[in-house]
Amino acid sequence: MSALRHESRYRVSGMDCAACGNKVDTAIRRLPGVEDVAVSVAAGTVKVSHGEGFDGTSVVRQVRNLGYGAEPASDLAAISNAHDPDGHEGEGHDHAGHTHDHPSEAGMAWWRTRKARLTAACGAALVVAYALGHLVPSLERPAFLAALAVGLVPVAWRAITAARFGTPFSIETLMSIAAIGAVFIGAEEEAVTVVLLFLVGEMLEGVAAGRARASIQGLSALVPKTALLEVDGETVDVPADSLTIGSTILVRPGDRIPADGVVVEGSGEVDEAPVTGESVPKRKTVGDPVFAGTVNAGSVLRVKVTAAASDNTIARVVRLVEEAQESKSPTERFIDRFSKVYTPAVLAVGALVAVVPPLAFGGAWDEWIYKGLAILLIGCPCALVISTPAAIAAGLSAGARRGLLMKGGAVLESLGGITAIAFDKTGTLTAGKPVVTDIVALGRSQTQVLSLAAALETGSNHPLALAILDRAKADRAPIPPAFDAQAVPGEGVEGGVGGERVFLGSQQAAARRSTLPAEQADAIKALNSEGKTVSVVVVDGAVAGFIAMRDEARPDAADGLASLKASGIRTVMLTGDNKRTAEAVAASLGIEARAELLPEDKQRIVRELQAKGFKVAKIGDGINDAPALAAADIGIAMGGGTDVALETADAAVLHGRVRDIPDMIDLSKSVMGNIRVNIAIALGLKAVFLVTTLVGLTGLWPAILADTGATVLVTANAMRLLGWKSR
Incomplete structure (x- = not known):
């Protein structure tokens, strides 16, 4: 491996299924200098890790040799131009027999694409063959062979090309062997039907892939x-x-x-x-x-x-989702490895079914060759291979459109297994800035007390000053000018307002300027016990009132935490704030609190939870919580579109809602449930048709219909996730 590792990214058009992605992946890995490849079929992107001196044009050349459009994606954020129907992506690329969508077809209605035209041509040729066979029986076989050539030649060419570039056991290979074998045993009519069904399935895959791609690309159209x-x-x-x-x-x-x-x-x-x-x-x-x-x-x-x-925010969201789709989940990686063994095994089983019964048991050659060819079609791994990435891509897109960003399928897959969540307080469970909670006036109105305080704080950027100014603005309290206003170090601020000398500061500083009645002192103590900071207003040596402020919990925090508890997830608040404030906020939210913690203390507590068998997520702002975020099984950053919120941790809640955390977990569970259903559909249909083929109930075209049907069902089921809505 090179000492210094670089990454280059490319736009690849025409990839509509996982098999396409696998062919591109394998072909690029054969190039010198390539260390790793990550392909996202849903996003139409490829990320190549390589050392210095790598020739980037070789990737474009290799991908185009396979029959796909390709170009360097130096600026992935320019999403709106990446799939421009009038663009020049892959310009000049035109391979004979290439049935994948040409780059210039991006955004085109599905029925006008090359795939649709090829499917229609094959279908028309089949109809003509049936008509000729009925009218002129002697032309029946030549007519069906001609119809077969219309659909099979492009498929066979793709099989040959894939084999040249490292994928000899492709779906096109299985398809070509089955169709050609059918001709030799006199089943050319079924061979044409099989090829037509295969092309229909590919066309439907293209439509579904376009929908998935458009779901996240559509964000860019907002700008x-x-x-x-x-x-x-x-x-x-x-x-x-x-x-x-x-x-x-x-x-x-x-x-x-x-x-x-x-x-x-x-x-x-x-x-x-x-x-x-x-x-x-x-x-x-x-x-x-x-x-x-x-x-x-x-x-x-x-x-x-x-x-x-x-x-900008949208460009970064799209870029992050594309990068996430390039990162495979554990389930997807397992299925990829499985399929590389599975496809050659299917060829071997098909060959054994074709030759063993006639040789060993005297079976009829035509019958068992026919069944062997059907086994090849049943064994096409299309539905199985796409079952996971289609669901993952749809889940990532659905989450991104709701501000739930997950950096890869592994993160999305893992979130559903979280059993404990450690929350930061400031900026996570709370809004991150203090607000005025109480105004107590003594001898004046609350508006007058607020006006005097706001007059002194005008122009200050201190968080408490901003809280007072925001409240004055919200209450439409007049803010008179202040004269000779100046800060008193360690105490507060004082100045002249409307001919009166006004001081605003802590209770201790106010006590040095005036006498605070015992009743009011007790009231301030009670507010302090609730984790509130109190500023006292003193006018000409007399207490005019006081203002209490606190960083309040987010409006949805209690509901979000209650939802997590209802799901059996343990929650704990980890904060560096003082114990009194932490306990006051925790009590209002019904959450366990650990206060006065340093960053390393937060990390230690996360590891303690993990040692007890919990799968832990840490929610924080991505800066002072960095050690704990790194230690957790899943680190989630809260933020409103900032660099930290988008680029730190494993996932990000873009809109800063606590309620989004249980929604993110619910999305993960929905995706994993969808994947399990998809795998059951893919394997279940194969098992059923394997049995019916061996006992002679079904043949070639039902076999390919089963595979095509399973692929369409799996893809359609995954696309349902695009409409996912939070509870």
Whole structure:
């Protein structure tokens, strides 16, 4: 293995089933310098790990030799252009007999594709052969042979090509042997029917693969193609993908926001449902972040761009899902290994069925050769091989569209087995910023107390100051100007407001400026015991009131935790916060709390849970929880589209909802249930038709119909996951 490992990624068009992916994988692995290959049929991508000096053009050449379109994907985030029907992906690539979709067919209606045209041609030829055979019996055999050639020549060519590049035991090989063998025993009519059914199955696979691919690619369509860029005081219509970080754009009411950014002027409602699924628009004002693809439902907004088109939230989500689809789950890896032994074994069994009974027991050669050929068709591993990746790809896509990002099939598969979850507190179970919970006024109104405090805090970025200012804004409390406002180190802030001298600070600092009645001191103590921070307002030496603040639990936290407990999952809160605050939050949520922990303490507790036999997930912000996230069986980052939330840990809850954690686990269980059903369908139908073929009840065309039918059923069952909805 090379000391320095590099990765290159490619777009490959025309891969519609797992067998296609296996052929591409095998062919690329034969190239010099290749260390590992990861193929995603659903995303149409290939990731190649290699050392220095590797010739990237050899991958494109090798894939095109197989009959697929290929090009380097230097910018995978440019999703909207990657499958452009008018693009030049794989330009000039046109192999004789190639039945996979040409790159220029991306986005084309299924009935206009090459596969559909070939299937229709084979079907028409079969109908003509039947008609000729009925009208001119002497032409029956030549007519059926001609019809067979229409469908079989492209299939046989693909079998030969696959064998040349490392896959001699492909599905096309089994198909070709069975069809040619049928001709030699005089069953050319059935041979044509078998080939037609095979082509129909392939066409249906292509339709299903297109649906799966479009489910996540559709996210990219949310981003508008153009943007109104401000240049020298004027707005210019420019391509959205040309926007650079720091540019200022104008977003009109009703327009989609073309880039991630921060509002620099204006305020109004933004509908984030296309990206987050939230049905209620969010109020955005100066300083608030906005995401590409969301809809400005209110007034005109001026937005400063904070991410290039290749790195906006939607592009990163699509990229992460594509990378996840390239990562195979344990079940998928097992089935891949199994199929590499299974297909040659099917050929051997078919050969034994064809020759042993006639040689050893005097059976009729025609009868047993026919049964042997049927065994080859029954043994096609299409349905079995696609049973897992189709479900995994659909599950990953369904999750991504709801903000549940999982980095690979292994993560998706493992989530359903989680038995204990360790939550961070700040920013995970809580919103991550304090809010005003109580305002107590003494001799003045609550609004007056809030106004005095907000006047002193204007311009401050301290979290407690922002909490007071947000509450004043929400309550529409007037904020008078403050004069000579200055911070008192270790105590608070003071200044002149409306001709009065006002101080805002801790209870201890306020006690040095005024006398606090015992009743109010007890009230502050009670608020402190609830984990709240209290700031006292003193006006001209007299206590005017006090304000309590706390980082409150997320609105859905209690419901999310209750759902996990109902599923039998143990939950615990791990926090570096003080014990009093931690216990107050934990009590409101009904969760076990461990407080005053260092990062290494959190990691130790995760390992202790694992030592007790729990399969542990750690939920955190991805930075100070890094040791615990790494130690856990599954690390999940909470965040609203930040780099950390998207790129740290094994999975990410994009929208920061605690309720999404049980939903993610439920999605995993749904996917695994779907996979079990798929495997049962694939193997069950094969077992039934194996028995019926050996006893003479079914023949060639029912055998291929069983395989095609199983493939279609398995794919359709997997596609149901695209419509998955949380409980």
